[in-house]
Amino acid sequence: MGIHEGHRDRMKQEFLQGGLAHVSEPRVLELLLFYSRRQGDVNPLAHQLLDTFGSLAGVLDASPDDLRKVPGVGENTVVLLKLIPAIAARYLASRTSAEVILSDSATLHALFTPYFFGARNEKSFLACFDSKGKLLGVRPLSEGTPNANEISLRKITTEALALNATVVVLAHNHPSGLATPSQEDLFLTRYIQDSLKPLGITLYDHVILTDDDMVSLRDSRYLTPL
Known part of the structure; x- marks a missing residue:
């Protein structure tokens, strides 16, 4: 040896x-x-x-x-x-996703944090739930650059319908370290919420994550509960 x-x-x-x-x-x-x-x-x-x-x-x-x-x-x-x-x-995502029930923003923080682990570009994910708030799955939507990312309504709709979801939560990250929503984030949230409503799908929340923080647009009253 x-x-x-x-x-x-x-x-x-x-x-x-x-x-x-x-x-x-x-x-x-x-x-x-x-x-x-x-x-x-x-x-x-x-x-x-x-x-x-x-x-x-x-x-x-x-x-x-x-x-x-x-x-x-x-x-x-x-x-x-x-x-x-x-x-x-x-x-981390595998451990966290097991038997998740939608209840509050703390649940969402724990659910989504692993999906952005180590991310240096903006990314977005969609969590899909049934009518009782049970998690059906988390699906990737897009990945962009450190400062920008395009989120497609068509992709959101396709993923939600594929899982027969009635409630969804959108999540994306800000690699800059500031979780404050931009005006574009607020506009996009309202647009998605209004577009999903005729399909019988509720946008419960849109959360923005950084390495050590998260802002819930629902908790911040940027997103009007339906």
Whole structure:
């Protein structure tokens, strides 16, 4: 057994026994890189990535093109680093969506937060509920740029009808960190609410999320309850 192989085995066992609570970011990243670089010392690459992007979050948020610019980063490493936040978001969404009943904005915050985990572009999702408020599913609507995103009424209608929803909640994020709705957000909300009403579908709320905040247009009285 080589020195690097022994080091890898020790780090893996330390993680299995104690988790990551007291593990430094370079060692966390080193442990992760074991699975894209099957041989050799990956500690220098871990430090290079952290020096380039500033933090573990910065590494995982970096674009594939930016990751490829770091010497020593191959396609396996790019895929692995982008896969981690994507799996984390899917995991959180899977746990949160089970048996959700529409009740208040706190429920919506818990429901939607995983879907925007790590997002650096504006995205939108639609949560569909039955007449008793039971969640039928959450469907992606669109993804734009860090500052803009187009939400299609046709897409909303198609997804709601496909799940036989009678109540829907629209959600989108503001990567800027400010959850305050724009005038365009308010206009869009009223337009969607009025357009869905003849179809027997109620727009219960439109929520805007950031990494650590959420604004409910229903709670803020921007959206008139039907």
